[in-house]
Amino acid sequence: MRGYRDYLTRAAGIAQRQLNALPPKDNEGGTMKAMVLESVSSVEEKPLKLVDLPKPVPGRDEIVIRISACGVCHTELDEIEGRVPPSRFPMILGHEIVGSVEGVGAAAKKFRKGDRVGIAWINWACGKCPFCLNGEENLCDTARWTGKDAHGGYAQFTVVSEGFAYPIPDEFSDVKAAPLLCAGVIGYRALRLSRMEDGKVLGLYGFGASAHIVIQVAKHKYPNGRVFVFTRPHQKEHQDLARRLGADWIGATGDTSPEKLDCAIDFTPVGEPVREALRNLQKGGRVVINAIRKVNPVPELDYTEHLWYEKEVKSVANVTRRDAQEFLPLAADIPIIPETQEFELEQANEALILLKEGKMQGAGVLKIAE
Numbered sequence: 001m002r003g004y005r006d007y008l009t010r011a012a013g014i015a016q017r018q019l020n021a022l023p024p025k026d027n028e029g030g031t032m033k034a035m036v037l038e039s040v041s042s043v044e045e046k047p048l049k050l051v052d053l054p055k056p057v058p059g060r061d062e063i064v065i066r067i068s069a070c071g072v073c074h075t076e077l078d079e080i081e082g083r084v085p086p087s088r089f090p091m092i093l094g095h096e097i098v099g100s101v102e103g104v105g106a107a108a109k110k111f112r113k114g115d116r117v118g119i120a121w122i123n124w125a126c127g128k129c130p131f132c133l134n135g136e137e138n139l140c141d142t143a144r145w146t147g148k149d150a151h152g153g154y155a156q157f158t159v160v161s162e163g164f165a166y167p168i169p170d171e172f173s174d175v176k177a178a179p180l181l182c183a184g185v186i187g188y189r190a191l192r193l194s195r196m197e198d199g200k201v202l203g204l205y206g207f208g209a210s211a212h213i214v215i216q217v218a219k220h221k222y223p224n225g226r227v228f229v230f231t232r233p234h235q236k237e238h239q240d241l242a243r244r245l246g247a248d249w250i251g252a253t254g255d256t257s258p259e260k261l262d263c264a265i266d267f268t269p270v271g272e273p274v275r276e277a278l279r280n281l282q283k284g285g286r287v288v289i290n291a292i293r294k295v296n297p298v299p300e301l302d303y304t305e306h307l308w309y310e311k312e313v314k315s316v317a318n319v320t321r322r323d324a325q326e327f328l329p330l331a332a333d334i335p336i337i338p339e340t341q342e343f344e345l346e347q348a349n350e351a352l353i354l355l356k357e358g359k360m361q362g363a364g365v366l367k368i369a370e
């Protein structure tokens with residue numbers, strides 16, 4: 001309990017500092033429900049605890065968002081289990097946030113109360129470092145990440161700098177929009193980095209939240225391209241979903257693909273598919289790894305078999321605002337239809353366990369009641 005009391009004291013201090021910078025408003029204050037992580041733990045221990053916290057108050061250029069949906073992402077498993085620990089505790093996880101603007105700071109101009117907006121993994125970047133100036137704010141040394149360095153979406157309210165929120169296209173319900181904000185945006189970035197082109201063969205290793213969106217983008221952008229999907233052998237439901245979404249061939253990780261892959265994206269949390277994808281890769285091809293961490297090492301590579309002939313491996317790190325700004329309208333145009341499985345805020349632990357077991361169908365989304 002001590003940790004939680006400290007947190008409340010700190011949270012009250014932050015709220016007070018924010019209030020000091022703003023004229024007080026009558027409609028602010030009150031509490032909200034949130035699922036918080038208090039320390040690194042195993043997911044099976046159901047570490048997220050439901051608590052009441054003070055409602056956030058916007059700083060000068062910030063907006064407060066009343067959250068209606070928040071996607072459940074594999075990165076939360078990495079945070080909880082300590083592979084990507086939050087920068088402080090307790091932390092409210094969650095970075096696929098959809099809701100409506102509830103309040104705006106004195107200098108915030110971009111949105112009005114009631115606007116529907118989303119927040120993604122990138123919460124803030126400095127805008128001044130060589131990476132930021134080069135359009136690579138995803139690599140900014142001092143960037144902050146939603147649900148890791150700033151409180152995220154497993155709660156009724158959150159606050160963000162207005163420049164890091166995006167309008168949500170009308171085509172999507174709140175629940176359907178949520179997974180677009182990470183699974184979709186980062187999948188889009190991975191697809192771009194893969195150098196897929198029309199007529200080529202794209203391999204997808206793993207078929208969860210991100211891959212099932214990427215296949216829809218690939219089928220739209222590259223109508224003459226083909227997509228080969230590799231899953232764990234027992235993931236029959238993932239394979240059925242891949243078939244429904246137009247996969248041209250489906251097999252198990254470890255299978256030799258019927259044709260060489262011109263490019264491949266690995267969405268899995270484990271090391272082996274990297275080597276498998278390299279083995280199946282065409283000369284000059286590229287494997288993109290769409291994962292923030294791996295739970296086990298990439299196995300030893302044989303230079304001749306896995307790397308020679310100018311094969312490349314490239315990781316995807318985080319996202320930029322541009323990725324989100326490009327992807328959301330494209331997703332509405334296609335339109336992408338994310339497969340979602342809904343949970344209550346209080347069921348976040350159970351959702352994360354299902355995700356870890358590879359049993360989530362499409363993307364998990366917490367539907368957050370008022």
Ligand SMILES: [Zn+2]
Binds near residue numbers: 073074075183
């Ligand atoms: Zn994510």
Ligand SMILES: [Zn+2]
Binds near residue numbers: 137
């Ligand atoms: Zn920077």
